[in-house]
Amino acid sequence: MSVEYKISFPHMGNYYIPIATFVKNTLNAKICLPPKITKKTLELGTKHSPDFVCVPFKYNLGNYIEALENGANVLIQAGGGCRFGYYSEVQEEILRNLGYNFKFFNITSRTFKPLLYYKMFKEINPMLTIKNFLYSFYLIYKQIAVLDKFEDYIRENIGFQINDGDFKRLEKKFHDELITIEKIKDLKSISIKYTKLLKEVPINKPNDCLRVGIVGEIYVLMEPFSSCFLEEELAKKGIEVKRYINISYLLFSKEHKKTNTLKLAKPYLQYNIGADGVDSVAHSKVLAKKGFDGIIHIKPFGCTPEINCMPILEKISEDYKIPILYFSFDSQTSETGVKTRLEAFHDMLLMRKEKNKKWKELT
Template sequence: MKVTFPQMGTMEIAVKTLLEELGLEVIPPPKITQKTLDLGVKHSPEFACLPLKINIGNYIEALENGADTIIMGGGVGPCRFGYYGEVERKILEDLGYDFKMIIVEPIQNDWWGFYKKLKLLLTNISWFNLKQAWQRAWAKGTAVDNLAKTVNQIRAYAQDRKLAQEMYEQALTEIDAAKRIIEIEKLEQSYQTELKQLPQRQNFSPLKVGIVGEIYVVLEPAVNFAIEKKLGERGIVVDRSLTLTQWVKEHLYLGHFKDETKHEEIKEAARPYLQHMVGGHGLETIGETFLYAQDNYDGVIHLSPFTCMPEIIAKSILPRVSQDLDLPVLSITVDEHTGEAGVITRLEAFIDLLKRNHQKGEVI
C-alpha cells in the first residue's frame, strides 16, 4: 500500500510522520505548482471550490508517482468540504485510475468507527502503536504551528526580515527530519530562541494585521501567494486566526479536545452579526474579526475561495463589522484566474490605507 494525501500548508510534515510511524509507504504529492492547478482545473467541475481542484491535481500527480491509496478528510454541515471525497473519488475513477480512497469523517464519539477506518490502512495495529505514532506527529504539527506564530510576530521587527524567513524554513526542514519527540521539542525551543534574539529595528512601530477566512486558502501559501511572508517583509506583524492543529482539534475531534473557552469567545463576539453556524469557518471569520478590533489591530485580511458559501455569507457581513468597529477589512477571493500581481496591488493599497490611519492615530 502506497499512501498519499492532499497538500495544505505545512500539513505534510505531521501527516507523513503519522503514516510512516504506522509502517506505511508514503508518497506525498509534489508541492503545488501551476501544473497541479492546471490538472485540477481540467478535470474538475467549473464552479467547484479551488481547494477541490487543487486536491484533484495533487492526487493525479501522486497517483502518477505510484500512490495507490488516498486519505481524505470528511465533514458535516453546510460546507461542501463534506462531500469533496466522494466527488474526487468519482472524478479519478472516471479518469481510469485504480486506487482506494479512505475518507476520515469527524469522530463525533464514534471512536470504534474511527479505529475500523484505520484498519483499512493497517491490518495489525494496536492502540498503543497508534498512540505513539499520533504523539510524534502531533509534536511536529504543534512545533510547526508555534514557530509560524513566532515568525509572524518577529519578522516585522527584525533588521534582516529575509533571515527570519530563512530560519523558519530551515526549522521546518529539521523538524520534518526529526525522529523523536524530545528532538522535535528541542528544535522548536532552539529556533524560538534564535528568532527572538534576531537584531531588531529600534523605535519601530509596525502595523498589525489579522488573517481570517477559509482554512485551505488561509494555510496554503501556493494559493494565497505567501501573504504572511509578503506582509512580514513589508514590516507588518501578522496573526493568522487558523492553524492546522486547531483545525484537527475542532474537525476531527469536535468537542473532545478543542478550546471551549476560545470557541465560546468567538461565538459571543460574532453574535451581534451572526448567531448560528453557517458551515466552514464563516462564523469564526466574523468573530475573529471582532476580536482583532478589540486587540487594536490595524486591519484584517479575509481570504476565501470563489463560490465558498460560508465565506460568501461572512463577506456580506464584514462591511458592517468594519464600519461599526472602524476596522479596515480587505477581502481577497481566489480562483484559478487570480493573478499574483493583482493581489499584490490590492495588498499594497490596503497597507497604504492602514499606514495613513496608523499615523493619524499617533498624531492624536
C-alpha cells in the same frame, strides 16, 4: 498481500510534516508526497474539476493526479462542514474516470474521532496496535502544536528581519529535522533548540508598526500558494500579521467550540452560519477590539460560509471603524492584481495611521 502501499495526501501549507510522521509511524508503508504545489498542479486540477467548484477542490485534485503519476496507490482525504465533506466522493469518481487505480480513504466525520480512524488504518496495516496508534496520535498532536507555535512567531516577525532570508533558512532546517522524529523526547529537544535559535535571529521591530489580522476560509489561509503568498507580501511591507486559524486551533483548541465562538461573535450572530464562518466573525471582532490597523478577509471564490459572514463583517467594519479588505481566490486569480490591491491597502493604512496620530496630538 503483494502490492506495496504508497500513501499520498493533498498538500496544505506545511502540514504534510505531521501527516507524513503519522503515516510513517503507524502504517509501516511508503509515503509518496505529491510535488509542491505549482501552477501546473492548479491547471491539472482545474482541467478535471467541475467548473464553479471552490478552489481547494482543484488544488487537491491536482495534488492527487501528480501523486498518482508518481506511483501512489492509496489516497487520503478528510472532510468537513461545508462542501469539503463531499469532496472525497466526487474526487474519487473523477480520478476513477481518468483511469487510475487506487484505494481511497475518506476520513469524513462531523467530529474528530481517533478510534474510528484506528479501524480504518488497521485495514492497511494489520500489525498496528492501539497503543502505537494512540502514541503516534499524541505525537503528532504535540508536533502540530510546535509547528504552529514556530510559524506564529515567524509570521509576527518576518517583516522586520535585518538580514534577508534568515527566517526562511531556519524554517527549512526546522522542517527537515521535524519530519524525522519518532519519539516525544526528540520533539522536545527540537522544540527547545529551535525556539532558542528563533529568538536569536536579529530583528528590528518598531513599537508602532502596522498590524493586520487575516481571517477567512481555512484552506486559502493555510496554503500560501493559493493566496498568492499574501502573508509574505504583507511581511515585505513591514506589517505584523496575526492569524488565529491553524490546525491546532481547528482540531484541538477549546476556543473553537461552537458555543464559545458564538459567544464571541455576539451581538452580530445568533446562530452558527456554517463551517468556519463564525470564527471569521468572532476573530474580526476580537481584532477590531484589540486595535489592529486593518483586517484582510480571504476565501476561495463561491465559498458559501464565508460569503455568509461578509455582510456581518461589513457591519463590524462600520461599527469599529476598521478597514477590511476582501479577497477571493480562484484558479484565474492573478498575482499582480493581488499585489496592487495590497499596496493600495497598505498606503491607505499608513495614511490613516498618520492622520490619527496628528489628530491625537491636536486634541
